[in-house]
Amino acid sequence: MGDDKKTSPADLESFDKRLQRTKASIQERDKQAFNQASAYSFGFRLATDLVAGMLAGFGIGWLLDYWLGTSPWLLLIFIVLGISAGIANVIRAAKSIEAQRHLAHTSADGVPPVADDDDDD
16 A cells, blocks of 8 residues: 655655756746846836826926916927936936946946956057
């Protein structure tokens, strides 16, 4: 009735190695899926920043034109300002991502890894 088969240390070691490889492949797969989703969310954020800046400029310009009776000059000025603010936000976000990427590639002591091909000649 019972299984009299004994497991040897070599069998346990082999099983442990296979288990570790499987865990590593699952973690790599999850990391790739997270990176792809992160890229999509970052792209959506950039598009939202541009549109929000333009809409905010449009709204402020339209309200001021309506209130002051200067149509369409303040509308045009604030649309340009809104688009400029949106572009500035996109540039700021891109620099932030670039800084995070740079920090991820530096070592723990803050010194970037040494490149293999030096062009000091």
